[in-house]
Amino acid sequence: FLTRVYVMQGRLHPAASLCREFLDPLKERDIRFIYTAGSMKIDLGEVLCEWNCLEEAEQHIRDGLKANEPWRNIMTASFGQAALTRVLQAKGDYTGAMQVVEKFETRLLEHSQPREFDEDLRTLRIRLQLASGDLQNPSHWADQIQLSEDFNLHEEFYRLPLARIRLAQNRYAEVEKMLAGLTPPAAAGSQITRQLESNLLVAAAVAGQQRLPEAFGLIESCLALAEPEGYVRIFLDVGEPARELLAAYLRSAAPGHKLYAQKILDAFSLTSQASSPGPQPAGLIEPLTGRELEVLQLMALGSTNQEIARQLIVSPGTVKAHTSSIYRKLDVANRTEAVARARQLGMLP
Numbered sequence: 381f382l383t384r385v386y387v388m389q390g391r392l393h394p395a396a397s398l399c400r401e402f403l404d405p406l407k408e409r410d411i412r413f414i415y416t417a418g419s420m421k422i423d424l425g426e427v428l429c430e431w432n433c434l435e436e437a438e439q440h441i442r443d444g445l446k447a448n449e450p451w452r453n454i455m456t457a458s459f460g461q462a463a464l465t466r467v468l469q470a471k472g473d474y475t476g477a478m479q480v481v482e483k484f485e486t487r488l489l490e491h492s493q494p495r496e497f498d499e500d501l502r503t504l505r506i507r508l509q510l511a512s513g514d515l516q517n518p519s520h521w522a523d524q525i526q527l528s529e530d531f532n533l534h535e536e537f538y539r540l541p542l543a544r545i546r547l548a549q550n551r552y553a554e555v556e557k558m559l560a561g562l563t564p565p566a567a568a569g570s571q572i573t574r575q576l577e578s579n580l581l582v583a584a585a586v587a588g589q590q591r592l593p594e595a596f597g598l599i600e601s602c603l604a605l606a607e608p609e610g611y612v613r614i615f616l617d618v619g620e621p622a623r624e625l626l627a628a629y630l631r632s633a634a635p636g637h638k639l640y641a642q643k644i645l646d647a648f649s650l651t652s653q654a655s656s657p658g659p660q661p662a663g664l665i666e667p668l669t670g671r672e673l674e675v676l677q678l679m680a681l682g683s684t685n686q687e688i689a690r691q692l693i694v695s696p697g698t699v700k701a702h703t704s705s706i707y708r709k710l711d712v713a714n715r716t717e718a719v720a721r722a723r724q725l726g727m728l729p
Contacts, residue, residue, distance in 0.1 A: 387423050387426055387427065388569070389570075390571050390572025391609065392430055392570075392609040395423060395424070396424060396427045399424040402416075403424070415451055418448030418451070419448070419456045419459070421441070422460040422463055425463055426463045429463065430610070430613050430614070431610050432470075432647055434467055437463075441464045445461070457487060458484060459568060461480050461481075462500050465508065469511050470617065478508060484500070485505070488501055496568040498534070498537055500568060502530075506518050507541050507544070510541070510548065515548050515549070515698070518541075518545045536564075540564065540578060542558065543578075544581065546558070547581055548698060550588065552588035553585070553589065555582065559581055559585075560582055563575065572606075572611065573611065577617075580622050582598060587625050588621075595628075596628075599629050600629070602615075603637035615644045616644075630645070649666060668709055672705060673727070675702045675703060675706065676722055677728065679718065679719060680722070710725075
């Protein structure tokens with residue numbers, strides 16, 4: 381129970397230390413069928429996910445779910461399935477993640493529903509759809525849910541995923557109004573992760589309204605909150621808005637958390653390289669992401685931003701953000717130069 385309290389408080393280092401103190405002797409002595417082992421393996425996996433150690437995190441969580449099978453503890457299973465969904469989503473395995481979501485939903489709907497999972501049961505599926513690049517279905521969901529009775533009763537469960545959707549739609553003022561000053565309510569995961577998510581979304585919304593000094597102050601407060609316990613994954617989960625804001629923050633006059641901001645940007649670069657569909661030429665300022673290569677290929681075919689948005693099921697604003705990033709990485713000023721430069725580098729036929 382103490383490791384779960386640490387995880388929910390966001391105290392990652394004490395949680396990891398306590399898990400290893402308990403689990404290492406079991407491993408050394410090959411002791412099995414310990415009731416609490418599954419729970420602690422999952423707790424350790426959640427910490428490793430926050431540190432962006434995804435392979436190790438997945439292994440611990442899967443081991444924890446397996447260790448829980450003889451006991452069938454619904455709390456342990458639900459914590460593990462929610463955590464595994466996030467890890468698989470982070471690795472880009474959206475099909476695998478959706479299969480876990482379906483197990484999570486089925487198990488909770490068949491049994492009593494612990495209050496810790498009220499929010500995940502309502503929003504885990506839609507978060508995964510949005511992360512996979514599907515904006516159409518989450519947008520429809522957002523419009524419908526805000527008219528529902530459940531939203532009137534439990535608005536706090538919906539604010540963070542709704543804010544993510546509205547940010548993807550470039551509805552910046554709406555995101556800021558929704559989240560400004562918000563302290564997210566308690567839930568199954570880390571409170572610091574939830575606060576960081578809220579603050580990062582507000583920072584991105586403020587930056588989208590061209591109030592950069594204010595956005596820099598917000599991103600600096602996020603870095604100050606994240607650095608002591610080593611949070612990285614939440615920045616990567618927020619995605620391109622967080623990356624662009626961190627890059628701009630590092631170019632500002634006096635970034636107070638320069639080293640940690642650079643560490644997170646480096647993690648973005650490693651993630652981009654891992655998700656890229658193939659090798660990319662040397663000499664780029666930064667490798668293109670898989671989605672940026674898709675946009676570049678459609679640009680080369682002469683597709684407009686509106687046509688690209690329809691084909692990739694994203695907003696025109698998202699396409700515009702991708703094209704700006706492509707121009708920066710290829711060191712060009714427009715579409716014609718981008719396509720020519722990409723062909724020169726062998727990235728396009």
